[in-house]
Amino acid sequence: xxxxxxxxxxxxxxxxxxxxxxxxxxxxxxxxxxxxxxxxxxxxxxxxxxxxxxxxxxxxxxxxxxxxxxxxxxxxxxxxxxxxxxxxxxxxxxxxxxxxxxxxxxxxxxxxxxxxxxxxxxxxxxxxxxxxxxxxxxxxxxxxxxxxxxxxxxxxxxxxxxxxxxxxxxxxxxxxxxxxx
Amino acid sequence: xxxxxxxxxxxxxxxxxxxxxxxxxxxxxxxxxxxxxxxxxxxxxxxxxxxxxxxxxxxxxxxxxxxxxxxxxxxxxxxxxxxxxxxxxxxxxxxxxxxxxxxxxxxxxxxxxxxxxxxxxxxxxxxxxxxxxxxxxxxxxxxxxxxxxxxxxxxxxxxxxxxxxxxxxxxxxxxxxxxxxxxxxxxxx
Numbered sequence: 479x480x481x482x483x484x485x486x487x488x489x490x491x492x493x494x495x496x497x498x499x500x501x502x503x504x505x506x507x508x509x510x511x512x513x514x515x516x517x518x519x520x521x522x523x524x525x526x527x528x529x530x531x532x533x534x535x536x537x538x539x540x541x542x543x544x545x546x547x548x549x550x551x552x553x554x555x556x557x558x559x560x561x562x563x564x565x566x567x568x569x570x571x572x573x574x575x576x577x578x579x580x581x582x583x584x585x586x587x588x589x590x591x592x593x594x595x596x597x598x599x600x601x602x603x604x605x606x607x608x609x610x611x612x613x614x615x616x617x618x619x620x621x622x623x624x625x626x627x628x629x630x631x632x633x634x635x636x637x638x639x640x641x642x643x644x645x646x647x648x649x650x651x652x653x654x655x656x657x658x659x
Numbered sequence: 660x661x662x663x664x665x666x667x668x669x670x671x672x673x674x675x676x677x678x679x680x681x682x683x684x685x686x687x688x689x690x691x692x693x694x695x696x697x698x699x700x701x702x703x704x705x706x707x708x709x710x711x712x713x714x715x716x717x718x719x720x721x722x723x724x725x726x727x728x729x730x731x732x733x734x735x736x737x738x739x740x741x742x743x744x745x746x747x748x749x750x751x752x753x754x755x756x757x758x759x760x761x762x763x764x765x766x767x768x769x770x771x772x773x774x775x776x777x778x779x780x781x782x783x784x785x786x787x788x789x790x791x792x793x794x795x796x797x798x799x800x801x802x803x804x805x806x807x808x809x810x811x812x813x814x815x816x817x818x819x820x821x822x823x824x825x826x827x828x829x830x831x832x833x834x835x836x837x838x839x840x841x842x843x844x845x846x847x848x
Binding site for chain 1: 665666668669670671672673674675676677678680681684685706707708709710712713715716718719720721722723724725726727728729730731761762764766768771772773774775776777778782783785787788814824826827
């Protein structure tokens with residue numbers, strides 16, 4: 479009886495070890511990550527407005543059906559990234575994700591930004607260069623320092639009424655995004 | 660023979676505990692990395708630059724676009740306030756206050772994450788377009804049977820979940836305001 483209990487205890491300890499290994503290795507072993515899914519959108523250096531979520535349809539990104547999403551994929555190894563443009567006078571937000579799908583930066587237009595989106599993303603070396611050259615920064619430019627080069631940027635725009643969705647999506651499509659050599 | 664039995668028993672326990680615990684904690688985690696208020700559960704640091712290992716593994720498994728911390732917080736409920744699983748055989752009433760936010764949206768999903776709003780109806784509800792009580796509280800009916808007032812009309816049958824997304828909310832910054840999450844009350848089956 480005691481021997482069986484010891485074997486059970488060993489099984490519990492081994493199970494705990496397996497659990498820790500699963501939790502810690504899952505991010506690197508996941509087969510279809512959000513980065514893989516973003517890769518199918520052909521959003522390199524341009525903004526892609528996501529199609530609206532429909533009732534009964536697949537929603538692999540877990541999108542909110544009342545929000546308009548714009549996505550742009552950039553690689554800082556080719557230069558600092560930017561996203562510029564004017565968005566409608568409604569709630570919008572912007573988030574910068576790394577390859578793992580972790581949000582490294584996010585903000586909303588409620589933080590006093592208004593309707594103009596002017597975002598610059600730099601890696602550590604580019605940020606250092608920016609500081610050394612003492613380049614004048616435009617007022618209102620959001621500067622993000624990224625720890626990694628491959629990134630994607632997501633803009634969320636919330637039309638107050640469904641009837642405005644098409645017009646707001648067209649305005650989001652006018653945003654410019656990419657990297658500067 | 661006894662040694663082989665004990666070895667098989669240990670391996671079975673280890674596999675069941677190791678993978679079972681991982682599946683549970685990364686799917687319906689009520690222990691690590693989540694905040695809970697009544698039936699509503701959220702991965703509170705999903706939008707942070709350095710999520711904990713459980714949240715990181717959950718995000719890798721889900722593969723969805725989570726909200727950044729400054730953008731908002733998403734809550735999911737799979738049961739009513741009494742702990743009974745939500746099913747389209749019953750109708751429910753969501754009532755009470757919501758945490759301070761610029762706005763929120765409410766949608767119903769099936770187990771595969773597909774929106775289950777009835778065809779021709781609102782695919783989701785938005786806080787700015789619903790009728791409130793005199794005290795500012797919300798009363799939203801959810802189900803497949805006709806209901807008065809604010810109604811999120813569903814279609815089909817089987818279990819479902821409710822997703823309440825708070826945008827630009829104070830709920831991202833701490834637990835205190837989560838006391839104001841609304842209740843999910845079973846009305847009829």
